Amino acid sequence: MDIVPLIDRIGEQPTAAVFGLITGIVFGVSAQRSRFCLRAATVEFARRMMDSSVAIWLLTFSTALVWVQSASLLGLLRPEDARMMAVTGSWSGAVIGGLMFGVGMVLARGCSxxxxVLAATGNLRSVVSGLIFAVVAQMSLHGWLSPTRDYLAxxxxxxxxxxxxxLTAIGVPEWSGLALGLITAILAIYIARRSGMGYKRLVFGSGVGFAVALGWVLTYQLSLAAFEPVSVTSATFSGPSANTLMFFLIPDPVLEFDVGLVPGVVIGAFAASWFAGDFKFQGFDNEAIMRRSMFGAVLMGFGAMLAGGCAIGAGVTGGSIFVGTAWLALLCMWIGAIVTDALVDQRGAVGVAAE
Known part of the structure; x- marks a missing residue:
């Protein structure tokens, strides 16, 4: 992949932003059309339904594993160079942050x-919750909440x-990650067929996983060609949400992959919903739901920064390169969500599906 002409033409930082934009558009279109949602998958699992949302999540996760591990075996990506692999991880942050995020995404009725994606389709509830998530994430990264996050981490x-x-820690062959992805994909397709899911939704569900792999490969190739150090990363929405917010608030902002990713998701999701006739404005049904969603967004913002990533960043992106703390954070997200659904939503008979 020769990206030097593009770098020479627009520069390294704009190239990173363009790669983020491309990754975001693919993610936004695929997530909107597949209705990918970790919250919906955990709720289905908690209620022993094992229906379409579980199938979509498993398919997304398995597709990311297959594409990313294949890219690694082909030399298109070195997982050890990834930002989240090359820095010290926090087991305590993964546990505490993952549990907080799991609780928050059930209360907010959707992960970050x-x-x-919902905000781009006219859901004003998600706009409010998403902004709160971004502000709290920024506060947890550099603001008033950063000492607490640092202490817990x-x-x-x-x-x-x-x-x-x-993979290295347990001493299995390099191809084990690819094999796990293929096995998980078979399970996802089996559940999807049993639930009567159409093939189009399956295709778009796999597109979310492909977007994760695309981000990894693009940023890795940029790191090889760029003169300045470049972070090898992919789709995640904790740090990028905070960085995108600050990009529009501070003087002399810096273009980077994260700043292109978030607008790309908005563009992709908006276009997909508009052409499918799904775009419509929605608000909070009542004050109680608004308070619940806002509190959930606060928990997700702090939890994601403590855990080292959100449901996508840790749960799929970090999981696809087998980052230890990412897998632990994902497990704790599931636990937090399942417990919260049992204690809060099942008692109140709240609907399962994500909005």
Whole structure:
């Protein structure tokens, strides 16, 4: 992949932003048409339904594994160079942050990525919750909440100044990640067929996983061609939401992958919903739901920054390269969501599907 002419033409930072924009558009279109949502999948699982939302999540996760692990085996990506793998991870942050995020996404009726997609389709509830999520994420990264986040993260850190690669840690062959992805994909397709899901939704569900792999490969190739250091990263919505917010608030902002990613998701989701006739404005039904959603967004904002990523960033993007703390955070997100659904939503008979 020769990206040098593009870099020479527009520069390294704009190229990173363009790559983020491309990744975001693919993600936005695919997530909107597939109705990808970790919250909906966890609720279905908690209620022993194992229906379409579980199938879509498994398909997205497996597709990301297959594409990313294939790219790694072909030399198009080095997982050890990824930003989240090359820095010290936090086991305590993964547990505490993951649980908080899981609770928050059930209360807010959607994870951070789902809120962004819904906001682009006219859902004003998601606009409010998404803005609160971004503000709290920024406060957790550089603001008043950062000392608390730092304290909790330092309770239990990974050793050696880097994160843990699960494949290396358990000593399995390099192709094991690809094999796991293929097995998970078969399970996803089986559940999808049993639930009567149409093939189009399956295709778009796999597109979400492909967007994650696309981001990894594009940023890795840019890191090889660029003169200045470039973070090897992919789709996530905790740090990028905060960075995109600050991009429009501070003087002399810097273009980067994150700043292109969020607008790309909005553009892709808006276009997909508009042409499908799904775009419509929606608001909060009542004050109680508004309070609940806002509190959930606060929990997600802090939890995502503590866990090292959101449902997409840790749950799919980090999981696709087998980052140890990402897998632990994903597990805790599921646990937090399942417990919250049992204690809050099932008692109140709230609907399962994401909005």
């Amino acid at each position: 990525g789902r809120l962004l 330092r309770l239990w850190m990974t050793e050696g100044g880097v994160n843990v690669n699960l």
